[in-house]
Amino acid sequence: MTTASLVVSTYNWKEALALCLRSIAAQRVLPLEVVVADDGSREDTAELIRTMAADFPVPLIHAWQEDAGFRLARVRNLGIAASSGDYVIFLDGDLVLHPMFVADHLALIRPGIFLQGSRLNATPEESARLLAGGKPKFSPFMDMEGRYKRKHALRLPWVARRKALTAEGGQMMGCNMGVWRADLDRVNGFDDNYEGWGREDDDISARLKHAGLVRRPIRFAGLAIHLWHKTRWPDGIPPTEVLPNDRFFNKVLAEGTIRCDRGLDAHVAARHARA
Numbered sequence: 001m002t003t004a005s006l007v008v009s010t011y012n013w014k015e016a017l018a019l020c021l022r023s024i025a026a027q028r029v030l031p032l033e034v035v036v037a038d039d040g041s042r043e044d045t046a047e048l049i050r051t052m053a054a055d056f057p058v059p060l061i062h063a064w065q066e067d068a069g070f071r072l073a074r075v076r077n078l079g080i081a082a083s084s085g086d087y088v089i090f091l092d093g094d095l096v097l098h099p100m101f102v103a104d105h106l107a108l109i110r111p112g113i114f115l116q117g118s119r120l121n122a123t124p125e126e127s128a129r130l131l132a133g134g135k136p137k138f139s140p141f142m143d144m145e146g147r148y149k150r151k152h153a154l155r156l157p158w159v160a161r162r163k164a165l166t167a168e169g170g171q172m173m174g175c176n177m178g179v180w181r182a183d184l185d186r187v188n189g190f191d192d193n194y195e196g197w198g199r200e201d202d203d204i205s206a207r208l209k210h211a212g213l214v215r216r217p218i219r220f221a222g223l224a225i226h227l228w229h230k231t232r233w234p235d236g237i238p239p240t241e242v243l244p245n246d247r248f249f250n251k252v253l254a255e256g257t258i259r260c261d262r263g264l265d266a267h268v269a270a271r272h273a274r275a
Contacts, residue, residue: 002106003032005085005181007076009174010093011039014048015131016227017093023136025057029103033059036093037079040067073190073200076174080181080189081267088184092175095119095224096136098155104221105178107157108164114183114208115164117176117218119226120153121145127228138223145228152219160221167217174201176224179208187211189264191248199245203252203260211258 006024010017017036024034034056036049046062053060063078065071080088089105091097098104109115122130126143130136137143140150187207194200205215251257 002087002109003085004087004089004102004106004178005083006031006034006089006091006102007037007079007083008034008091008093009037009039009072009076009079010041010045012041012045013094013229014041014045016229017045018048018052019096019130019227020091020093021052021056021060023095023097023099023101026099027097027102028099029106030058031089031102032085033061033083035061035063035079035082037075038062038064039071039075040065069195070197071192071195072174073194073203074192076200077189077192077264077267080184080264081271083181086181087178088181089178090174090176091224092226094227094229095175096130096227098136098138098223100155101222101224104155104157104160104218104223108160108216108218108221109178109180111180112212113164113214113216114180114205115178115218115222116169116172116205116215117178117222117224118152118171118173119176119224121226122228124228130225130227136225138225142225144225153223154220155223156220160219163219164216167219169215169217172201172205172215174204175226176218176222177201179204183208183211183213184264186259187263188259188261189267191260192262192266193248193260194245196244198243199249203249206249206252207258207260210252210256
């Protein structure tokens with residue numbers, strides 16, 4: 001039986017993280033564990049995690065690193081290193097999950113692929129309602145921004161199975177992505193060289209593809225509501241935008257790189273050394 005670990009990235013938004021964790025605790029199929037990959041949040045986030053861990057239905061682990069700027073790739077590696085499941089699902093801590101989210105991932109994953117889900121972007125008003133304790137509404141009629149087709153708010157498992165068997169791609173976003181742990185070890189996880197915003201997700205996707213894996217989309221399953229917040233590009237990075245991290249990403253594409261040099265293995269070794 002496949003075991004799933006959830007790696008939930010967060011930074012100084014404990015109210016959203018609390019909603020995310022509560023939606024995980026309500027899953028029909030629980031993960032093996034949840035690792036909060038914390039990119040340097042204040043002590044109030046640690047306090048929240050300690051409080052929720054006391055009666056959380058699975059182990060709730062806090063993997064924290066010092067706040068030294070945006071280091072999402074590195075903190076996700078810390079999260080992977082702290083996990084022990086066969087299959088790792090990456091989430092952002094501002095998502096509210098459908099109760100069948102984990103079950104859907106486990107139903108669709110199979111050898112030779114990794115899964116790319118999406119998110120339903122709530123409006124500022126809907127996000128405020130949810131943060132105030134409102135019940136999530138997974139429906140094409142929910143109060144959402146229209147960047148994605150509203151039909152994708154439907155949960156249709158039979159359609160999801162067909163798409164995960166035949167379709168390729170899906171918008172690359174690390175906020176709802178599932179990868180076998182063995183494949184993460186093979187490519188050495190995320191590349192710690194990526195500091196500052198952007199391209200770390202594109203990088204690992206490219207290296208997984210270079211290793212022979214196919215990226216399959218999750219559509220009509222694995223539903224997650226994304227709480228509104230100010231962001232540079234709500235739906236990802238425009239392909240024409242030039243970012244500082246492109247120097248790493250372009251090299252990966254040009255050389256067909258599979259395994260990064262500064263990645264997961266160092267964090268696994270460091271964790272074992274502390275044990």
